[in-house]
Amino acid sequence: MKANDRKVLIGIDTGVNTGFAVAVDSGNGGELRKVESLSITQAMSGVTELINLHGKENLKLFIEDARLRTWFTGGREKAQGVGSVKRDAQIWEDWCKEQELNYLMVHPKANATKTKAISFKKITGWAGRTNEHARDAAMLVFGRFARF
Structure with missing residues (x-):
């Protein structure tokens, strides 16, 4: 399978620290x-x-x-951060439309967020260092090839 023929899934966890994950179809998932x-x-x-x-x-x-998240905890600073993340989701959606990309906006409840590093390694087999944002992005694409 040529590199340019492979299906590629990209996970984006919006925010100041944007989680970015890439999964490539290796022929067996x-x-x-x-x-x-x-x-x-x-x-x-x-x-x-x-x-x-x-x-x-x-x-x-x-x-x-x-933008679909309706539950929040914390004070005013947290609310401002939430507003920023919601704006980033809108920026991503606008950019994908402008670029004519195939994309799906995923409800936060539909993703396995806040996975701890040890659990993430066991689930995905990823041995590299990660942070919460990167793991959230990876969980958006991990195991999705069956549905692509």
């Missing part, structure tokens, strides 16, 4: 290739690089849509 935390512009550049390598038709983005 998906394999995580990147699990990291970037700025929003670095993540968009990463998507663009993947488009150039694999083509738009072989990519699908799964983006956590914080």
Whole structure:
């Protein structure tokens, strides 16, 4: 299977620290290739690089849509952070439409968020270092090839 013929899933956990994960179809299911935390512009550049390598038709983005979250704890600062993350979700959706990308905005309840590092390694087999945002992004794409 040529690199540019492979199906690629990209997970995005919106926020100041954007979780960015890439899973590539290895012929026998998906394999995580990147699990990291970037700025929003670095993540968009990463998507663009993947488009150039694999083509738009072989990519699908799964983006956590914080606009759908209705439960919050914390004070005013937390509420401001939530507003920022919601705005980032809107930016991602607008950008995907402008780029004519295949994407899905995912309700936060539909993702296995806040997975601890040890559990994440056991579930995914990913041995590299991660943070909460990167793990949340990876969980958006892990195991999804059966449904792509």
